[in-house]
Amino acid sequence: MxxxxxxxxxxxxxxxxxxxxxxxxxxxxxxxxxxxxxxxxxxxxxxxxxxxxxxxxxxxxxxxxxxxxxxxxxxxxxxxxxxxxxxxxxxxxxxxxxxxxxxxxxxxxxxxxxxxxxxxxGHLGPDLLGPDWDPDTAVANLLADPARPLGEALLDQRNLAGIGNVYKSELAFLARVTPWLPVGELPADTLARLVVTAQRLLDANKSRPERITTGRRGPGQRLYVYGREGRPCPRCGAPVRKADQGDGSRERPTYWCPGCQAGPTA
Missing domain, CATH: 3.20.190.10 (MutM-like, N-terminal)
Structure with a gap:
């Protein structure tokens, strides 16, 4: 998507x-x-x-x-x-x-x-690339259901609008937690940084056809974990894993590093 x-x-x-x-x-x-x-x-x-x-x-x-x-x-x-x-x-x-x-x-x-x-x-949360963007509102929306897994909450467009499956996996990696960690278990400053990072990444990528989260443009180097199942984590070297995670409507492929991302897994 x-x-x-x-x-x-x-x-x-x-x-x-x-x-x-x-x-x-x-x-x-x-x-x-x-x-x-x-x-x-x-x-x-x-x-x-x-x-x-x-x-x-x-x-x-x-x-x-x-x-x-x-x-x-x-x-x-x-x-x-x-x-x-x-x-x-x-x-x-x-x-x-x-x-x-x-x-x-x-x-x-x-x-x-x-x-x-x-x-x-009208049901959408604040748009990461829109004039209504408000990180505080986005954080409050995410915390409205603290038991919900982070990955599901990020994909719910009612919380904040614009994040899809690629960014879900990449943002969890940057926050050093798995997408299955309940939102309420993230430290407040970590969740606030994650939301700000999400907006910065989307804004940086909006004018180019290729999506980059790592800052590197080489083949196979543009993303940290998404689409890299079995390859070494760029941070700790452990093999990246893949499993399905729901978003409230369907299961979606999710990538994470078992070596440096803390929290429950599939």
């Missing part, structure tokens, strides 16, 4: 291609909105909210989309070949004279009134 930094970059690309331009093509390929015609309207902006995308359109309308596991928005210049997937996977097309944005495999796509955006994103 794309994380907050990936969604921010997608929104930036969509905004650059669509904002302040009149739509000359509009095609929403979902039954509920298949007859909606947005041509002739100006796109006002494309704003990320956590892992959600809000495309605001003249006339008080917002096209809300969520990428989840497989969705993507691709931007093409006029006359450029579309390469995002087969035609039957296209769920949305928004075009102007210069660019065409094509949404592939979008599991969430709805047209709503801009005034009703809170119905789609």
């Amino acid at each position: 794309p994380e907050g930094d990936t969604v921010w970059l997608a929104a930036h690309r969509l905004h650059s291609a669509l904002a302040d331009r009149v739509l000359t093509r509009s095609d929403l390929r979902v039954p509920r909105f298949a007859t909606a015609d947005l041509t002739g309207r100006t796109v006002l902006d494309v704003t990320p909210r956590g892992k959600h995308l809000l495309t605001r359109i003249e006339g008080g309308l917002t096209l809300h989309s969520h990428l989840r596991m497989d969705g993507s928005w691709q931007v093409y210049g006029t006359g450029e070949r579309w390469r995002g997937g087969p035609a039957h996977q296209i769920r949305a097309i928004l075009g102007n004279e210069a660019y065409t944005a094509v949404g592939y495999r979008l599991p969430v796509l709805e047209l709503l009134r801009t005034a009703d955006e809170e119905q789609a994103v």
Whole structure:
């Protein structure tokens, strides 16, 4: 699933291609909105909210989309070949004279009134990359259920919006605790630092396609533990382990070092 930094970059690309331009093509390929015609309207902006995308359109309308596991928005210049997937996977097309944005495999796509955006994103906690970011509120949200495992709490977008499975594992490693440690057992200063670090990492990665948490760009060196099962921990040398951990909706692969991360494990 794309994380907050990936969604921010997608929104930036969509905004650059669509904002302040009149739509000359509009095609929403979902039954509920298949007859909606947005041509002739100006796109006002494309704003990320956590892992959600809000495309605001003249006339008080917002096209809300969520990428989840497989969705993507691709931007093409006029006359450029579309390469995002087969035609039957296209769920949305928004075009102007210069660019065409094509949404592939979008599991969430709805047209709503801009005034009703809170119905789609009002449940989210403070956005790590948004103007509403508030680390104190994020910490308070996480501590509202002190018995909940850290990894599950970080993935719950109601606590703070933008963290996905990669950052969950990387942040637990940096905090030297396992993702299964109950949130309430983290020292207060450790949890506060973790939240601040999360925002700094997402902000540092939001404008580049590759995600880096280690500060190193070499192959296999960009992340501390995620995707490195069986390889030596960069801190203590112990083999990195992998197990599934739930997030309240499904099990997700989780990586940690048994040598230098304290706490319960799977």
